[in-house]
Amino acid sequence: MATMVATTSPPRALPSRNASLWTAALTLWEREIVRFYRQKARVIGVIASPLLFWFVLGSGFAHSFRGGATGSDQYLSYFFPGAVVMIVLFTAIFSMMSLIQDRNEGFLLSVMAAPVSRSAIVLGKVLGGATLAAIQGVVFLVFTPLVGVHPSLTAIGISVLAIVLISFELTALGFAIAWPMDSPQAFHAIVNLLLLPLWMLSGAIFPASGATGWLRALMRVNPLTYGTDALRNALFPAQTTGFSLSVNLGVTIAFCLLVFAASWTIVDRRTNKPAA
Amino acid sequence: MASATEKTTAVLKNNPAWMEPITLDGLTHHYGDRLALDHLTFQVRPAEIFGLLGPNGSGKTTLFRILSTLMIPTGGSALIQGFDVAREPNRVRQQIGIVFQARSLDIKLTVGENLKHQGHLYGLKGGTLKRRMEEVLTRVGLLDRIKDTVETLSGGMQRRVELAKGLIHSPSVLLLDEPSTGLDPGARRDLWQYLRMLRDDEGVTVLVTTHLMEEAEHCDRLAILNQGKLVALGAPSELKSEIGGDVVLFEAASEASAAELSAKIANRFIVSPTVMGNTVRLEREQGHKFVTDVVEAFPGLVEGVSVARPGLEDVFIQRTGHRFWTEKTEQQAWPPQKEQ
Numbered sequence: 362m363a364t365m366v367a368t369t370s371p372p373r374a375l376p377s378r379n380a381s382l383w384t385a386a387l388t389l390w391e392r393e394i395v396r397f398y399r400q401k402a403r404v405i406g407v408i409a410s411p412l413l414f415w416f417v418l419g420s421g422f423a424h425s426f427r428g429g430a431t432g433s434d435q436y437l438s439y440f441f442p443g444a445v446v447m448i449v450l451f452t453a454i455f456s457m458m459s460l461i462q463d464r465n466e467g468f469l470l471s472v473m474a475a476p477v478s479r480s481a482i483v484l485g486k487v488l489g490g491a492t493l494a495a496i497q498g499v500v501f502l503v504f505t506p507l508v509g510v511h512p513s514l515t516a517i518g519i520s521v522l523a524i525v526l527i528s529f530e531l532t533a534l535g536f537a538i539a540w541p542m543d544s545p546q547a548f549h550a551i552v553n554l555l556l557l558p559l560w561m562l563s564g565a566i567f568p569a570s571g572a573t574g575w576l577r578a579l580m581r582v583n584p585l586t587y588g589t590d591a592l593r594n595a596l597f598p599a600q601t602t603g604f605s606l607s608v609n610l611g612v613t614i615a616f617c618l619l620v621f622a623a624s625w626t627i628v629d630r631r632t633n634k635p636a637a
Numbered sequence: 638m639a640s641a642t643e644k645t646t647a648v649l650k651n652n653p654a655w656m657e658p659i660t661l662d663g664l665t666h667h668y669g670d671r672l673a674l675d676h677l678t679f680q681v682r683p684a685e686i687f688g689l690l691g692p693n694g695s696g697k698t699t700l701f702r703i704l705s706t707l708m709i710p711t712g713g714s715a716l717i718q719g720f721d722v723a724r725e726p727n728r729v730r731q732q733i734g735i736v737f738q739a740r741s742l743d744i745k746l747t748v749g750e751n752l753k754h755q756g757h758l759y760g761l762k763g764g765t766l767k768r769r770m771e772e773v774l775t776r777v778g779l780l781d782r783i784k785d786t787v788e789t790l791s792g793g794m795q796r797r798v799e800l801a802k803g804l805i806h807s808p809s810v811l812l813l814d815e816p817s818t819g820l821d822p823g824a825r826r827d828l829w830q831y832l833r834m835l836r837d838d839e840g841v842t843v844l845v846t847t848h849l850m851e852e853a854e855h856c857d858r859l860a861i862l863n864q865g866k867l868v869a870l871g872a873p874s875e876l877k878s879e880i881g882g883d884v885v886l887f888e889a890a891s892e893a894s895a896a897e898l899s900a901k902i903a904n905r906f907i908v909s910p911t912v913m914g915n916t917v918r919l920e921r922e923q924g925h926k927f928v929t930d931v932v933e934a935f936p937g938l939v940e941g942v943s944v945a946r947p948g949l950e951d952v953f954i955q956r957t958g959h960r961f962w963t964e965k966t967e968q969q970a971w972p973p974q975k976e977q
């Protein structure tokens with residue numbers, strides 16, 4: 362067999378040059394970042410929106426809950442980790458809408474037709490979105506003194522780690538949802554149906570301890586609960602949290618891997634139907 | 638132990654057919670129950686500009702998707718430079734450059750950035766990539782626009798950047814889907830000049846899908862598709878010369894009188910004309926003389942006459958029995974290349 366192959370002249374094949382996973386992922390990541398800072402409105406949004414969300418929502422909730430077990434200032438500090446997660450969630454959703462745009466514009470076609478591992482496509486896109494989401498979340502940490510918290514370097518480090526993990530899991534989840542879709546409207550419908558409840562039931566706006574049985578069970582299986590809780594661990598060691606930091610980080614990392622694997626599987630499928 | 642795939646590849650590598658850059662063997666595709674490609678078997682030769690001509694719905698786009706590795710066929714096989722598009726997608730992807738019909742450029746990025754990302758996806762880096770970017774941009778005449786964002790370029794220039802993007806990794810086969818869409822005649826001419834240059838200077842095999850007759854005329858060889866079937870294959874001049882003589886059209890006042898005229902011509906001259914609406918069409922040597930005979934024989938029935946050298950549309954009609962275009966569009970497309 363081998364000799365027969367050797368006797369025929371080869372085609373005008375180029376030397377094998379599949380891009381490495383990291384080269385491909387990195388270049389797609391870079392594209393996301395460059396696209397971001399070319400659009401000035403988005404850059405302004407990154408800085409301005411965290412403050413606005415926290416102030417307006419937090420004040421509003423605090424007034425509604427006044428007279429209850431939590432006072433105004435206490436509620437603002439309870440809501441702080443939840444606000445960070447919300448900011449991250451919005452940015453993650455927003456950046457994955459660009460996937461639908463890429464698909465409709467044809468950019469995705471040219472990526473899918475390139476000799477790169479499908480995991481590189483997922484990784485580049487998700488890391489790009491996660492980077493932007495994480496930057497917003499970390500910017501928000503600047504406001505911790507407003508709720509009377511002056512975190513130590515370790516606390517900041519753990520917070521940043523938690524924010525990065527939450528950004529990644531939410532962006533990857535957004536990717537898996539956005540991939541089969543061709544309209545932003547359909548994506549929004551799913552976001553309202555799935556992602557917003559995910560946030561509401563993560564302990565972001567009310568603690569699981571005060572919830573009724575079935576709600577508490579839902580909050581326990583919600584993977585986002587552990588991310589929010591990890592942030593609370595780091596920033597407010599005094600507040601009672603549902604789980605220990607190691608459990609929270611462990612579950613969050615596991616969920617990151619799970620949604621990434623799910624996205625990869627979806628993208629890796631080659632079928633008898635058009636790929637992009 | 639060689640796997641089934643390796644065996645197939647080895648067998649193919651002993652076959653002269655392997656030298657053909659694109660080989661289709663019984664390629665078939667279904668979307669659910671609908672048959673989109675029906676056992677296509679043909680080959681594209683090295684360094685030729687090969688056209689896939691067909692009306693909308695003929696299966697061109699389906700074939701393009703399969704060749705660009707974005708979809709796997711439901712039956713048969715397609716090989717590019719000896720690699721199976723369904724089983725060895727990444728080997729095929731290294732060989733092909735693709736220019737999609739839709740814009741694949743990122744308009745927020747510069748021309749250079751678009752090419753850089755594309756290069757990275759194909760494993761090009763550093764100095765090699767930089768040189769290659771300069772080469773392809775020089776080729777399409779846009780080196781001076783390397784730092785401009787794509788949204789500031791005209792449609793024709795964007796299409797040239799698309800071409801440069803498709804060529805960045807020096808593919809041996811270039812696939813273009815309806816490349817003239819949205820281009821003015823000047824830009825269209827330029828595009829074809831680039832394609833010929835690629836073929837002649839670098840030996841690139843070019844496959845172009847099109848629904849435009851005049852564009853198909855530029856191709857070295859053509860495959861004409863209709864409803865997923867191959868209806869004709871060959872050089873445009875060859876295909877046209879298979880039609881005997883001139884194409885003669887008689888316009889009648891109504892469909893009924895066209896049918897009557899057709900019957901009378903058939904009876905008198907022992908030919909078999911086809912009726913399409915108000916028009917009676919037939920192929921005939923010495924068309925001019927024949928027209929005079931018919932008009933003299935049936936004075937009241939003929940409203941208008943045209944005699945033309947056969948065009949690709951006539952090839953299509955002869956093979957399929959119907960026109961290329963639907964009623965709405967046929968006004969502009971028919972008849973091609975009218976003489977006299």
